[in-house]
Amino acid sequence: MRFAGKVAIVTGSGKGIGKTIAQKLVLEGALLTVTDVNKQTCEETALQINQAGGRAIAVEADVSKAEDTRRIVDKTIEAYGRIDILVNNAGFVKDARINDMEENEWDSVIDVCLKGAFLCSKYVSSHMIEQNYGKIVNISSRAHLGNPGQANYSSAKAGIVGLTRALAKELGKNNITVNAIAPGLIETDALLHHPKYEKIKELQKKDTPIQRIGLPEDVANAVLFFASDESSYISGDLLHVSGGRFG
Ligand SMILES: NC(=O)c1ccc[n+]([C@@H]2O[C@H](COP(=O)([O-])OP(=O)(O)OC[C@H]3O[C@@H](n4cnc5c(N)ncnc54)[C@H](O)[C@@H]3O)[C@@H](O)[C@H]2O)c1
Secondary structure, three states: OOOOOOEEEEEOOOOHHHHHHHHHHHHOOOEEEEEEOOHHHHHHHHHHHHHOOOEEEEEEOOOOOHHHHHHHHHHHHHHHOOOOEEEEOOOOOOOEOOOOOOHHHHHHHHHHHHHHHHHHHHHHHHHHHHHOOEEEEEEOOHHHHOOOOEHHHHHHHHHHHHHHHHHHHHHHHHOEEEEEEEEOOEOOHHHHOOOOHHHHHHHHHHHOOOOOOEOHHHHHHHHHHHHOHHHOOOOOOEEEEOOOOOO
């Protein structure tokens, strides 16, 4: 029970990797704020956690909006009185080659993946500074190294690495660690239902030293390490969860 009594916010935890991170934190004793732009999946995830004997509140919020991120923080403080862990997980892709990429495709990916992490960190960190304790874990991607057709996403995920290093330097004196994870291809529902799933699986096996697609649990295990006191002397770091594949 590494997180007994600890309070965690996981953004984009209505489904996918974020949901697995939330569930694993709860299994080890954390009190959760499940937050997602999708009201239904957000409430369902919180309900499932509560029905399984854990404790979670649901906060529907769009992390790209300052007033929404302030609300996530206010509701968490109202429910639990403190915030120990923030996982900036919400994100999505909108792929296009650079000459076809629309301005709104650039803006929306940067706004959710990068600005969302900035806003949540901004409002959570004042509470963490007051407590002289905190763990911020940002979900980047192997795409931070640069993927064709993903100028927006690669830029946002590289930005996450810069944000992580800057905040680690700013907040270290307040006993707050800030680290990032760079997952490779992870088997979420969206991938499982992808029409080319079998082909993607074969390619992934061929190109990855550990010859399989990653699982949400693989990412969650790394997040829990950075969220725990086992990593108390590690900050500003980026851990690849990509089966040994870089680039
Ligand atoms: N799946 C992969 O292969 C993979 C690889 C590398 C990195 N990642 C990163 O992992 C994170 C989770 O991805 P996933 O695969 O679980 O995706 P997913 O689509 O399954 O889940 C993402 C969640 O974020 C929510 N979300 C989207 N926009 C939001 C917003 N504006 N505010 C709040 N919530 C919002 C969605 O509603 C959804 O519930 C993302 O940051 C993604 O970039 C995923």
